[in-house]
Amino acid sequence: MEGTITSFWVLLLVLILSSGFLHLETIKFGLCSDTYNVSCIAGERNALLNLKQGLTDPSGRLSSWTGENCCSWPGVRCRDQSGHVTKLKLRNLYSSSPDVDGTEYALGGEIHPSLLHLKYLRYLVIN
Numbered sequence: 001m002e003g004t005i006t007s008f009w010v011l012l013l014v015l016i017l018s019s020g021f022l023h024l025e026t027i028k029f030g031l032c033s034d035t036y037n038v039s040c041i042a043g044e045r046n047a048l049l050n051l052k053q054g055l056t057d058p059s060g061r062l063s064s065w066t067g068e069n070c071c072s073w074p075g076v077r078c079r080d081q082s083g084h085v086t087k088l089k090l091r092n093l094y095s096s097s098p099d100v101d102g103t104e105y106a107l108g109g110e111i112h113p114s115l116l117h118l119k120y121l122r123y124l125v126i127n
Contacts, residue, residue: 038083040070043117048076048085050114059105061090077123084120092127 048070052062064074070085071078077087092106107126115121 038071038078038080039068040076040078040083040085044085045070047112047114047117048073048088050112054110054112056108058108059092061107079120082120085118086120087123088118088121088125089123090126 045068048065052065055062057063061074065076067073070076071083075089075091076085077089078084079086090107111126
């Protein structure tokens with residue numbers, strides 16, 4: 001009986017999807033990911049690139065900040081629907097390591113005023 005009920009629900013899902021009533025992208029099967037299919041705002045990408053330009057980065061953390069979609073850059077998180085940058089987490093991975101002097105990997109330099117263009121930024125960590 002349990003197998004029949006499961007088969008019924010699978011068949012119903014297939015019928016709904018094939019009817020065009022729902023698209024497969026609408027259904028999330030409980031998979032979580034930090035990767036978003038969102039494109040970032042051009043002005044916000046430029047603000048981040050200006051920030052990067054003003055910082056010294058001995059560990060090369062920001063070297064992967066390339067390409068058009070800043071929402072996919074490490075340490076940058078964007079709002080799903082709008083693409084606005086909401087989190088910037090540039091944590092020094094060696095700051096709490098007892099085996100490594102983390103200060104030599106710390107970001108330095110000046111924080112560019114373009115950071116003020118990130119109007120939706122709610123979380124900021126730079127060290």
